[in-house]
Amino acid sequence: MRDRFLISALSFLFVLIIIGLFYNQILMYGYYAKLSRNNSIRVIPIEGPRGNIFDRTGQPLVTSRLSFDAAIIYQEIGDRKKLMSLLSDQLGLSGAQIMDAFEKASGRSYEPVTIAEDIPKEKALALEEAGFDVSGIVIETRSRRNYLHKHFGSHIFGYLSEVTDNELETLKDYGYRMKDLIGRAGLEKYYESALRGVDGGTQIEVDSRGHQTRVLGLKEPASGQDLQLTIDFSMQIACDKLLGDRKGAIVVMDPRNGDILALASHPTFDPNVFVERGTSEERMKLLNDKTGRPMSNKAISGLYPPGSVFKIVTSSAALEQNKITRYTRFFCPGFYKLGHSQFNCWKDGGHGSQNVVEGIKNSCNVFFYNTGRALGVDRLESYTKLFGYGKPTGIDLTDEVGGIAPGREWKLFHKRGIWYEGETLNYAIGQGYLSVTPIQVLEMAAVMANNGNLVRPRLVRRVGSSDLPNQKPKSIGLKDETVQVVRMGLFEAVNNESGTAKRAKLEGATVAGKTGTAQNPQGRTHAWFCGFAPYNDPKVCLVVFLEHGGKGGLEPAEIARGIFAEAKQRGYL
Amino acid sequence: MIIDKRKYKDFDAILLTLAFVIFLIGLLAIHSATQAKNLTLHEGYAFRQLTWLGIGILFLAVTIRVSYHKILDIAYVLYIINILLLVLVLIMGHIRLGAQRWFSIGGFAFQPSEFMKISFILALSSYVGQKKGAMESLESLIIPFILFAVPFVLVLLQPDLGTALLLVPVFFAILLVGGAKPKYLIWAILLGLACMPVFWHFLRDYQKQRLLVFINPNVDPLGAGYTIIQSKIAVGSGGLIGKGWLNGTQNQLNFIPERHTDFIFSVIGEEWGFLGALALILLYLFIVHRAFNIGNLTSDRYGKCIATGIAVLLSLQVIINIGMTIGLMPVVGIPLPLVSYGGSSLLATLVAVGLLLNVGMRRSTF
Numbered sequence: 016m017r018d019r020f021l022i023s024a025l026s027f028l029f030v031l032i033i034i035g036l037f038y039n040q041i042l043m044y045g046y047y048a049k050l051s052r053n054n055s056i057r058v059i060p061i062e063g064p065r066g067n068i069f070d071r072t073g074q075p076l077v078t079s080r081l082s083f084d085a086a087i088i089y090q091e092i093g094d095r096k097k098l099m100s101l102l103s104d105q106l107g108l109s110g111a112q113i114m115d116a117f118e119k120a121s122g123r124s125y126e127p128v129t130i131a132e133d134i135p136k137e138k139a140l141a142l143e144e145a146g147f148d149v150s151g152i153v154i155e156t157r158s159r160r161n162y163l164h165k166h167f168g169s170h171i172f173g174y175l176s177e178v179t180d181n182e183l184e185t186l187k188d189y190g191y192r193m194k195d196l197i198g199r200a201g202l203e204k205y206y207e208s209a210l211r212g213v214d215g216g217t218q219i220e221v222d223s224r225g226h227q228t229r230v231l232g233l234k235e236p237a238s239g240q241d242l243q244l245t246i247d248f249s250m251q252i253a254c255d256k257l258l259g260d261r262k263g264a265i266v267v268m269d270p271r272n273g274d275i276l277a278l279a280s281h282p283t284f285d286p287n288v289f290v291e292r293g294t295s296e297e298r299m300k301l302l303n304d305k306t307g308r309p310m311s312n313k314a315i316s317g318l319y320p321p322g323s324v325f326k327i328v329t330s331s332a333a334l335e336q337n338k339i340t341r342y343t344r345f346f347c348p349g350f351y352k353l354g355h356s357q358f359n360c361w362k363d364g365g366h367g368s369q370n371v372v373e374g375i376k377n378s379c380n381v382f383f384y385n386t387g388r389a390l391g392v393d394r395l396e397s398y399t400k401l402f403g404y405g406k407p408t409g410i411d412l413t414d415e416v417g418g419i420a421p422g423r424e425w426k427l428f429h430k431r432g433i434w435y436e437g438e439t440l441n442y443a444i445g446q447g448y449l450s451v452t453p454i455q456v457l458e459m460a461a462v463m464a465n466n467g468n469l470v471r472p473r474l475v476r477r478v479g480s481s482d483l484p485n486q487k488p489k490s491i492g493l494k495d496e497t498v499q500v501v502r503m504g505l506f507e508a509v510n511n512e513s514g515t516a517k518r519a520k521l522e523g524a525t526v527a528g529k530t531g532t533a534q535n536p537q538g539r540t541h542a543w544f545c546g547f548a549p550y551n552d553p554k555v556c557l558v559v560f561l562e563h564g565g566k567g568g569l570e571p572a573e574i575a576r577g578i579f580a581e582a583k584q585r586g587y588l
Numbered sequence: 589m590i591i592d593k594r595k596y597k598d599f600d601a602i603l604l605t606l607a608f609v610i611f612l613i614g615l616l617a618i619h620s621a622t623q624a625k626n627l628t629l630h631e632g633y634a635f636r637q638l639t640w641l642g643i644g645i646l647f648l649a650v651t652i653r654v655s656y657h658k659i660l661d662i663a664y665v666l667y668i669i670n671i672l673l674l675v676l677v678l679i680m681g682h683i684r685l686g687a688q689r690w691f692s693i694g695g696f697a698f699q700p701s702e703f704m705k706i707s708f709i710l711a712l713s714s715y716v717g718q719k720k721g722a723m724e725s726l727e728s729l730i731i732p733f734i735l736f737a738v739p740f741v742l743v744l745l746q747p748d749l750g751t752a753l754l755l756v757p758v759f760f761a762i763l764l765v766g767g768a769k770p771k772y773l774i775w776a777i778l779l780g781l782a783c784m785p786v787f788w789h790f791l792r793d794y795q796k797q798r799l800l801v802f803i804n805p806n807v808d809p810l811g812a813g814y815t816i817i818q819s820k821i822a823v824g825s826g827g828l829i830g831k832g833w834l835n836g837t838q839n840q841l842n843f844i845p846e847r848h849t850d851f852i853f854s855v856i857g858e859e860w861g862f863l864g865a866l867a868l869i870l871l872y873l874f875i876v877h878r879a880f881n882i883g884n885l886t887s888d889r890y891g892k893c894i895a896t897g898i899a900v901l902l903s904l905q906v907i908i909n910i911g912m913t914i915g916l917m918p919v920v921g922i923p924l925p926l927v928s929y930g931g932s933s934l935l936a937t938l939v940a941v942g943l944l945l946n947v948g949m950r951r952s953t954f
Contacts (some may be wrong), residue, residue, distance in 0.1 A: 017764050018896060022880055025900070028907045029873060034915045035864065039824040040862040051837055114695025 037137050051120060053263055058118040059219065060192070063212025064158035066239035068172065068202065068268025070248040071274075071476065075163060077172055083139035085152065086127035089120035092151030101145055101152070105138050106131045106406045124530075127153050138168035147174040159488035160196070162286045168251045169314040171244070171278050171412075172476060173201020174286040190214065199289075200310070202242060202474060205411045209478050212239040238480030245274035247469055253581040254279040257574045262307065263561040264314035264453040266472075267578060269587075270461040270547060273470040273486050276412070276587070277578075279318075282309040315407075315415040318450045319560070322533030322542045323378045323515075323567065325499060327459055329373050329386055332398035334497040338389040340514055344368050347381035351440070357438050361532070369570045375504025378515045378530065380444050387443020392434055395442055396422035398418065401412055401491050404451055418455060420447035446534055457558040460528070461565045463502055467493040509572075518572035523581045524588045525550035528575065530567030539563040544571035555582045559566055590735050598949045600893060603878045607926060607941045610871050614852065615929030621848040621855045622929075633848055633929050640931040642811030644938040651942025653932035656907045659842035659943075660714045660890055667711035667735070673700035674742040687797045699932035701743045706939055708755060711735050711760065717767035717890030723767040732763060749795050750920030754904060761900040762893050764936050765883070787808070794902075798916065799918050815851065819913045823857030823865075846927040850921055853913045868927075869910070876903045895947050 039047065068077035080106065085106060092098055102108050108131065120128035134142075143154045160175055175196040178186060183193065188215065191197065197211075198204035215236030254265045256279040267277040284301050301309055310495055334340045349365030351358040360366065360380040366373070374382030387395060399405065404418025420443065421423070423434045430448075441447035454472060468488035476483055505527035508514040516530045529547020535541050542564030547556035557578055559571040582588050604771055651659075651792050666893055677700055712735050717736065737758045744752040788796065791932040822836065836858035847855055857865045883895030902925055909924040911917030923933040 018880060018883060021761055021764065021896065021900060024904045025876065028867065029903070032907055032910050032914075032916065033869060035911070036823070036862060036869075037912050039820060040857065040865070041828060043824050044827045047821050048827065049824035050821045052819075068952045185918070338855055512833055 020171050023396060046470050055280050056128060060214055060216040061181065061236045062158050063236035064238045065160060065212055066241045067245065068242045070244050072247065076168065076248060078161050078162045078163065079158040082133045082157050083136060084155045085131045085142055085158060086129045087116060087120050087132055087151055088127050088153060088197050089117065093148060097149050098151050101149055102130065106134065111584065116200065119411055122211055126154060133159065160290045165285045165287065166283045166380055167255045168248070169283050169286050170314070171201055171246060171279040172286055173203040174199050175203055175287040176289050177540040181225055182191055184524055200414060201312070201412060204476065204556055206242055206409050206475065210239045210242065213237040214505070242475050243477035244474055245276065245476050246278070246474065247276045250277040250581060250585060254578060257577045261561050263564060263566060264317065265557065265559050265574070265578065266314050266457045267555060267557040268457055268472055269459060269551050270464040270470065271488070272477065273472045275472050275474050276555070278314055278474070280309040280313040281402060283307045287357040312412070312414065313560070313562070314453045315410060317452060318416060318418050319541050320449055320533040320535070321445040321451045321456055322531035322543055323445055323539065324529045324545050325449065325462060325532035326352050326375060326378065326383050328398055328402050329383050329390070329395065329443045330504065331493060331497055333386045333390050334371065334500055335493060336390060336394055339371055339386055341371055344370050345382050345385040347379050351381045351384040353437055353440060356437055371500060372504045372507055375501065375529065376507035376511055376514045382445045384440045385526065387439050388436065391438045392422060392442065396420060402462060404455050408458050408472055410454060411474050416452060419448055419450055445531060453558050453560040456543065457546050457556065460556045460558060462491060463505060464547035464556045466495070467491060467498045496527050502527060509546065515568045516546070516555065516572050518568060519546060519575045523575050524548045524583050526577055527578055530572055532567045533564070540565060542567040542571045544575045546575060555579065555587050559574055596949070598951060600651060600878060600882065600945055600948045603875060603941065606875050610868070610926045613868060616833060617852050617855045617927065618848050618929045620836065621658070621852060623834065637929055637934070640934050644935050647935055648938045648942045651939050651944050653814060655893065656894065656943060656946045660710060663707070663710040663714040663770040666707040670700060670704050670707045671738060671742065674739065675706060678742065678745055700934040701748055703748065704739050704743060704934040704935055705751070705754065705901055708735065708739055709758060709790050709894060709901065711894035712759065712762050713890055713897060716762055716893050720889065724769050726772060727771060729763070729768060747792050747795060748921065749791070750908070750922040752851050754901065754922065755922070757904055758897050764898045765896045775944055809858065816915050816919065819851055819854040820915050822854040822884055823914055826861045828856040830859050832863055833859050834857060844876070850909065850928060851913055851922060852924055852928050853910050857913065872903070872906045882944055882948040886947055888951070891951065894943055898944055
């Protein structure tokens with residue numbers, strides 16, 4: 016009885032479907048057959064432009080401009096000869112190129128196939144006009160991404176490329192279509208959903224010659240949201256210029272709120288290269304360059320040993336755990352013996368008697384071998400993590416890596432071995448398994464600048480019309496005295512005549528910082544500098560990293576001085 | 589395990605034959621829909637679908653041989669495993685951008701929501717069957733509602749609106765034949781309708797868009813609207829006898845996206861015409877008829893619930909899928925059972941057919 020009800024309800028629906036089919040296939044047959052014969056419905060997409068990107072002062076950095084593409088619709092080509100001569104006259108295409116495009120277009124049904132991209136406006140108009148006589152050619156307008164400063168800041172913006180067939184499977188529900196561009200790296204990727212415009216389009220009915228007869232539907236396109244960055248682009252240009260041809264990275268941040276003022280990674284690339292569709296030689300060269308890796312953002316995805324800049328962590332941990340006080344002294348004869356092994360200081364004759372402030376100032380390895388041994392690997396590991404190593408900082412970019420903050424468990428799991436004490440000594444001076452990104456080193460410097468507070472770095476302060484909330488720095492629980500002692504070491508390193516970072520010293524601003532020279536089994540040492548200014552009320556902190564850059568006290572410290580000078584001139588200090 | 593010989597007497601060979609005939613029709617349509625892609629035989633969708641059939645026959649055989657009472661014993665376990673898979677798919681889906689409905693295992697896509705439909709029917713039948721005459725109270729509907737709500741919400745979050753909505757009528761049908769008071773069911777439906785505005789709020793933008801497109805295809809001429817219009821042209825231009833196999837111009841000229849999966853019916857409508865489409869619908873009607881028949885002949889409450897649930901599930905999938913290709917239903921991404929290309933859907937449908945056969949051949953035991 017009760018399934019009777021179900022059966023009747025379902026039967027009713029089945030009958031409805033059959034009536035629907037009858038209506039479409041029998042009663043409306045003539046109408047649909049005609050539409051099908053003429054294939055007369057065409058869809059013309061209208062792109063919703065991507066949002067623009069501005070720097071903190073409102074200067075435009077990435078915009079979209081209008082561009083014209085010429086495309087052919089194979090099935091509509093009437094006079095082949097006339098069309099070919101038109102294309103070669105107006106666009107300078109060779110016969111072979113045109114035949115190639117015809118070949119490609121013949122596989123698509125009534126779908127425009129692009130034959131020339133980004134052609135000058137006058138030519139586009141001329142071709143459009145000619146299109147009334149010669150059928151088969153259409154002009155498509157698109158908004159084209161324009162990176163105004165080419166190589167400058169490209170790792171911040173990232174780049175775009177076409178969606179692949181595989182991605183389309185999942186993305187089509189979100190309105191992506193074939194040939195659509197999608198953010199591949201940088202802000203273009205991280206803020207893809209905000210930046211992306213919503214495409215619109217018109218659906219038109221055309222006659223047998225391909226001319227529009229009436230509009231069936233119209234959907235207005237909408238543009239994407241603009242981004243306002245925390246970047247100051249004149250600082251960015253200064254950093255890019257200071258880095259020059261060297262491989263490496265510079266990041267400059269306001270330690271009080273995490274606002275990134277500049278972020279440079281070299282070698283760099285011109286994102287405009289990726290805007291064109293298809294594949295170009297230049298693009299393949301960039302993507303396949305395995306030695307310079309221009310597409311990788313070294314500031315957030317490059318992993319390196321930190322070397323001596325890491326002594327900031329070792330000294331903080333030892334002070335915090337009362338393994339040393341500010342008065343504790345160790346004697347440096349130039350080496351340290353552990354069992355049968357000898358661990359050297361970078362200075363052959365040794366530094367003599369050192370306290371922690373001098374240890375930092377002179378970057379004395381022996382002082383930190385002693386300190387590290389007193390601390391033990393477990394405490395060292397937990398402070399390393401406390402300073403943010405071993406996990407991404409959470410900057411608003413994709414592809415950030417976390418690096419390695421090693422420890423006993425880590426070694427057991429990854430190297431299948433127990434931890435040796437000699438490894439603790441290496442750990443204490445930032446060598447060994449420790450593997451960090453430049454932006455993590457910057458975060459460590461910011462903790463010192465910020466009196467023990469960690470802040471999440473960010474690149475975007477405003478999306479569309481809404482400001483992103485200001486961030487509150489979080490304390491990592493260091494005692495005030497600990498911070499003050501380490502800071503004093505950083506001050507001395509720059510401002511004392513014998514400090515390792517004295518080249519970073521700048522007239523008219525008090526700079527504090529630490530250099531690092533990291534052993535590198537692959538060749539020349541990596542060079543680091545991290546620091547902040549002004550000493551009493553830090554407003555700018557930075558990291559300079561040079562891959563195979565030699566000694567941290569030389570070029571990186573000098574580059575840092577240049578950046579602080581620029582920051583002073585721009586009113587940040 | 590040996591099946592009692594007497595049970596073969598009640599084996600519904602006609603039902604099984606119908607299923608294979610429909611599958612063959614689907615295979616021809618898939619080949620026609622995808623041959624333009626110029627794939628070799630082994631890459632071809634039709635070939636891959638045949639591979640799925642091989643696996644499906646194994647599933648079918650197992651489903652038939654094990655008594656459905658044994659299957660019901662583990663119904664809750666299957667249900668919970670399936671729920672966990674749905675949760676897992678959501679977590680992985682969050683990592684990747686966009687909707688994630690399936691797992692990819694060595695090139696095979698596996699879509700848990702397809703199997704959810706079956707394990708939902710089994711779990712609900714297990715509960716309702718054991719309650720006997722006690723389904724009349726309002727309290728007895730609480731657990732069934734939970735059994736329904738959890739997968740409903742999870743599938744909706746994927747987001748897979750079509751599959752989620754499909755669970756609703758199946759839920760009501762099983763409760764109805766299980767003895768719940770129609771009064772409560774009507775109230776539940778009214779309450780559900782009253783919640784629609786709230787529900788609307790939770791839909792993704794593109795889902796709202798699809799429902800709006802259903803009302804007026806011209807609001808989204810490039811997306812869903814385009815597909816509906818092109819699909820209607822394909823089906824409509826098929827006329828009485830169709831353009832012939834491999835000869836559908838709309839189909840062969842690439843006008844309809846996704847035509848080997850959710851829109852496979854427009855290929856059939858275009859190439860085989862009204863007569864061919866009607867024949868296919870009649871084949872489905874036969875299957876549904878036999879499913880209800882099995883439910884009717886069995887005296888076992890569990891079996892009746894399973895058969896009814898599957899009958900309603902299959903018929904609604906057919907009605908909604910065909911309805912959307914001719915603009916009678918919104919586009920919600922529901923495959924045409926046994927016909928659309930896709931492994932998970934085929935396997936799940938074959939398991940459903942196996943369960944029907946299972947209930948049918950064991951009806952005299954109880």
